[in-house]
Amino acid sequence: MSDKVIYVMYDDDHVLKDSAKKLVSNGVKINEVFSPFPIHGIDPIIGIKNTRLGIMAFLYGLTGLTLATIGMRYFMIVDWPMNIGGKPSFSYLENILAFIPISFEFTVLCAAHGMAITYFLRNKTLPGMPAQNPDPRTTDDKFVMEIRMSENHNISEEQLDNLLSDTGYFELDKKEVK
Amino acid sequence: MQKEAAIREPLILGHKTYHDITEDVCRPIEDKAPKTWYVLFGIALVIGLYGVGCILYLLGTGVGVWGLNKTIGWAWDITNFVWWVGIGHAGTLISAVLLLFRQKWRMAINRSAEAMTIFAVFMAGLFPLIHMGRLWLAYWVLPLPNQFGSLWVNFNSPLLWDVFAISTYLSVSLVFWYIGLIPDFATIRDRAKKPLAKKMYSIMAFGWSGRAKHWNRFELVSLVLAGLATPLVFSVHSIVSFDFATSVIPGWHTTIFPPYFVAGAVFSGFAMVQTLLLIMRKAMGLEAYIHTKHVEYMNIVIMVTGSIVGTAYITELFISWYSGVEYEAYAFINRATGPYWWAYWSMMTCNVISPQLMWIRKLRRSLLFTFFISIVVNIGMWFERYVIIVTSLHRDYLPSSWSMHYPSHIDIGVYVGTIGLFFVFFLLFARFFPVLALNEVKTILKGSGQSYKESPDYHNDHH
Numbered sequence: 063m064s065d066k067v068i069y070v071m072y073d074d075d076h077v078l079k080d081s082a083k084k085l086v087s088n089g090v091k092i093n094e095v096f097s098p099f100p101i102h103g104i105d106p107i108i109g110i111k112n113t114r115l116g117i118m119a120f121l122y123g124l125t126g127l128t129l130a131t132i133g134m135r136y137f138m139i140v141d142w143p144m145n146i147g148g149k150p151s152f153s154y155l156e157n158i159l160a161f162i163p164i165s166f167e168f169t170v171l172c173a174a175h176g177m178a179i180t181y182f183l184r185n186k187t188l189p190g191m192p193a194q195n196p197d198p199r200t201t202d203d204k205f206v207m208e209i210r211m212s213e214n215h216n217i218s219e220e221q222l223d224n225l226l227s228d229t230g231y232f233e234l235d236k237k238e239v240k
Numbered sequence: 241m242q243k244e245a246a247i248r249e250p251l252i253l254g255h256k257t258y259h260d261i262t263e264d265v266c267r268p269i270e271d272k273a274p275k276t277w278y279v280l281f282g283i284a285l286v287i288g289l290y291g292v293g294c295i296l297y298l299l300g301t302g303v304g305v306w307g308l309n310k311t312i313g314w315a316w317d318i319t320n321f322v323w324w325v326g327i328g329h330a331g332t333l334i335s336a337v338l339l340l341f342r343q344k345w346r347m348a349i350n351r352s353a354e355a356m357t358i359f360a361v362f363m364a365g366l367f368p369l370i371h372m373g374r375l376w377l378a379y380w381v382l383p384l385p386n387q388f389g390s391l392w393v394n395f396n397s398p399l400l401w402d403v404f405a406i407s408t409y410l411s412v413s414l415v416f417w418y419i420g421l422i423p424d425f426a427t428i429r430d431r432a433k434k435p436l437a438k439k440m441y442s443i444m445a446f447g448w449s450g451r452a453k454h455w456n457r458f459e460l461v462s463l464v465l466a467g468l469a470t471p472l473v474f475s476v477h478s479i480v481s482f483d484f485a486t487s488v489i490p491g492w493h494t495t496i497f498p499p500y501f502v503a504g505a506v507f508s509g510f511a512m513v514q515t516l517l518l519i520m521r522k523a524m525g526l527e528a529y530i531h532t533k534h535v536e537y538m539n540i541v542i543m544v545t546g547s548i549v550g551t552a553y554i555t556e557l558f559i560s561w562y563s564g565v566e567y568e569a570y571a572f573i574n575r576a577t578g579p580y581w582w583a584y585w586s587m588m589t590c591n592v593i594s595p596q597l598m599w600i601r602k603l604r605r606s607l608l609f610t611f612f613i614s615i616v617v618n619i620g621m622w623f624e625r626y627v628i629i630v631t632s633l634h635r636d637y638l639p640s641s642w643s644m645h646y647p648s649h650i651d652i653g654v655y656v657g658t659i660g661l662f663f664v665f666f667l668l669f670a671r672f673f674p675v676l677a678l679n680e681v682k683t684i685l686k687g688s689g690q691s692y693k694e695s696p697d698y699h700n701d702h703h
Contacts, residue, residue: 076686098258098427099679100455113457119464137383137392146396163401163479170468171408178415181461182446185454187422191447198430200450201423203258 066211069196071204071233075101078205081229082107088225094208096200119177126172130165250690251345253528258682265676268524284663291657294650303373305650311643312633316651317367319625324364325480330509331357332413336469345537347680348529353513354417359665361410363658398482405479416465422448424674477505491571491632500552507545510538511617518611532605539604546595580631583623590620
């Protein structure tokens with residue numbers, strides 16, 4: 063089924079935000095917004111939920127902490143308890159102070175890298191991937207709103223054009239996609 | 241849009257638009273490099289290659305070609321290691337700690353400060369590696385199952401903590417820096433005309449889209465990485481100080497070492513940022529983005545951390561007397577009056593007196609004076625590490641073991657070589673990477689840009 067995509071380009075972030083507010087209050091579903099920098103406050107308007115990457119970072123950190131604890135307990139207590147200055151090496155808890163720095167470092171290492179890798183995979187941004195933005199100017203000073211007709215059955219193209227006409231857009235582009 | 245008080249100085253001078261910011265940052269990358277760049281790059285490369293030559297000679301011959309000896313087992317190498325790690329503390333501090341404090345002035349300097357951090361940590365990591373003597377066995381510091389029976393690395397040792405701390409710090413800083421670079425690489429990719437540049441930048445931009453969802457994730461990832469990197473910055477230099485503080489050498493086993501080392505690291509890191517940025521802003525025409533106000537803010541950080549360092553020096557002196565431990569008291573008297581008195585007094589002058597001059601507003605807003613002080617601080621901080629390491633070791637418990645350290649030309653060559661390599665990396669960065677965080681600077685244009693702050697609607701417009 064073919065679909066019609068409308069790209070509305072603005073040259074100011076606030077104008078785009080006002081226009082998005084107006085469209086959404088008229089029942090238009092905005093599929094996507096492309097911008098050269100984060101537009102604060104656009105997410106709730108176009109219905110983007112907050113990312114859960116923070117929770118993932120916490121889980122990766124927890125994994126790191128667990129691995130560090132298991133590893134150091136095995137190396138230093140179970141497998142080869144070293145006698146250093148006659149200090150006891152019978153239990154992990156008695157020696158835990160010496161293990162804090164590496165537990166911390168390994169937690170941070172796993173949390174940071176785990177989150178970074180998840181971020182790249184979720185965004186589908188990896189080395190050499192083709193550019194995903196519809197117009198090269200959206201990484202400079204232009205802001206683009208993408209509206210798909212297939213997601214807006216309750217509104218006709220003319221009605222949409224009328225709504226858009228006084229939002230002060232910079233350029234309007236319509237494309238047929240498959 | 242966030243509003244600021246009218247009396248607060250604008251962070252972006254002049255009448256800039258979003259497009260102007262893109263132009264200003266991308267132009268130096270897209271234009272041909274100026275002749276001075278080639279000259280500087282050539283000099284740095286020659287010095288760097290000389291350093292590589294010295295390292296190869298050292299690896300082929302042995303650590304004996306350095307000036308260290310049985311008594312002074314750590315000398316220039318570890319001094320340089322701590323010096324470089326210290327310098328490598330400003331970047332992540334600027335981007336992580338200042339991000340958490342919502343300091344908008346960081347946006348003009350964070351990118352180049354982070355680049356500096358990464359290159360400085362590269363240089364730092366080199367020293368313990370070559371000090372091992374047999375570089376090819378460096379992987380023995382990792383807890384790998386091996387053929388020597390079940391022999392593991394010692395997790396009780398601060399030297400092993402250092403391995404984990406430095407490698408975590410380097411890799412996390414690198415990721416933090418690169419994630420911030422991706423949207424800016426996309427900007428360059430979308431502007432590039434030459435096919436090779438387009439190809440290279442599109443590989444490096446990872447196909448960045450600028451979607452609202454991606455920006456949402458980007459901002460959270462930056463925030464969480466900042467949250468992770470903040471304690472990391474403090475932990476790294478604390479752990480470096482444990483290398484000394486957990487030993488029983490008079491002059492080394494001091495409980496104030498961790499905070500004192502961290503303050504010293506931030507102090508020297510900001511000094512190096514000043515040295516580099518004062519030249520870079522001029523050479524690349526970025527005076528509208530990095531101006532007197534930014535320099536003043538950094539000078540205030542230098543003043544505060546310099547005062548912490550000065551207090552720590554005096555506390556150490558006092559405690560060495562107050563503790564009643566003769567060895568401890570001697571170590572400090574010997575520092576000030578022994579054969580290395582000149583190193584001690586250079587350190588005191590450079591690190592205690594010079595930052596106090598920053599109380600004078602006129603001086604801390606003077607670019608020339610700042611540049612001079614930044615060099616002084618870097619020299620002072622090198623002497624600090626030299627004083628701590630060499631003068632504490634050179635008077636052993638047994639007077640028959642007393643010794644002196646004289647640097648060999650290989651010591652000097654390796655050190656100067658790392659400075660050369662550091663500048664090779666930094667010059668390449670300045671030539672091919674966006675030196676300003678484009679996407680971040682654009683977000684503060686309307687809130688802190690001069691033309692916006694001066695416009696009549698700034699204070700009554702309600703977006």
